[in-house]
Amino acid sequence: MTLEEPPLRPPGDRESAPASLPAPPALEGISWRGLDRLDLPALAALVAACEEHDDPPYRTSEDELAEDLFDGSACDPDVNTIAGVTADGALVAYARVRALPGHEVNVRVFLGGGVHPEVRRRGVGTGLVAWQVARARQLLAELPPQVPARIATYVEDGMGDQEALLRRAGFEPRRYYTELRRDLALPIPATTIAASLRVEPWTQELDDQVRQAHNEAFADHWDAEPQTPEAWQEGNSHFAPEWSFVVMDRSTDRVRIAGYLLSGRYEQDWPAFGYTVGYTDLLGVRREWRGRRVATALLTTAMRAYAADGMQYAALGVDTESRTGAFGLYEGLGYVPTRSSVLWSIEV
Structure with a gap:
């Protein structure tokens, strides 16, 4: 299946960055904050629970999480991540945004995250995507305006719920990979x-x-x-x-x-x-x-x-x-x- 590739919007035609970010969903016993490197074991446990439930054809290592969230040149977990934490320190959801390096051709902000299977169907995913898109727009406002931009994420086949969530948030399928x-x-x-x-x-x-x-x-x-x-x-x-x-x-x-x-x-x-x-x-x-x-x-x-x-x-x-x-x-x-x-x- 192929798509007719639409052009990116002309530079300078971006929507204004939001002044504030939408609050994540209120869940009893859950507080929200940015991630810290000390959260890596708890984050790895959350990602493992999500992958065990969703069964994607891969598993994410703790080293990969560290690279994605803390080690890259564009990582700033204090402002580019958010996580739901229980009183005993367990993570039940997280989201991150990251601007990829290099801005000669275009600027790209990629999204990632997960919600524990036990707290799904409670508006958490919808709330986190809204937070990600708003934060991504803030990041884009800081990046070169003379090149076009996109907010993006990858979805494995068979993930219909995730596709529906993204479509409701204004995303469209753009490119296919095999x-x-x-x-x-x-x-x-x-x-x-x-x-x-x-x-x-x-x-x-x-x-x-x-x-x-x-x-x-x-x-x-x-x-x-x-x-x-x-x-x-x-x-x-x-x-x-x-x-x-x-x-x-x-x-x-x-x-x-x-x-x-x-x-x-x-x-x-x-x-x-x-x-x-x-x-x-x-x-x-x-x-x-x-x-x-x-x-x-x-x-x-x-x-x-x-x-x-x-x-x-x-x-x-x-x-x-x-x-x-x-x-x-x-x-x-x-x-x-x-x-x-x-x-x-x-x-x-």
């Missing part, structure tokens, strides 16, 4: 590339060159924002360097990165999946080297690395509407769709 996996028990094809191109292990010394290659490779992708050195280092708690590779062009004295594949090891997800998996987080080929089997060589090399470490599957995500032909590439290598998600947004 997760693919590949059985590593199947033969992995051999891949031949030009002799001047070599698949080599990722190293820390190459990392900033990989960042620059990524910015070039994704410059023509939808919603892509150039990665600063600071932003590039964020959210790496599950990075798997042993499963990450680059293709180097050594045809001249000026050695260049033609493409790269960066992997993640998300062990907390494996029980939910029911199998072990090596995950391709980022795959990119610079324009000059496209059509030369660079991506295929990277993918098959990563598959062999995953299999050598005992992984049962390789997996990755793809923008369903991407015009790069990536879907055909993955299907040709034996990847099959497993699930999908949707980006919901308010264009501001």
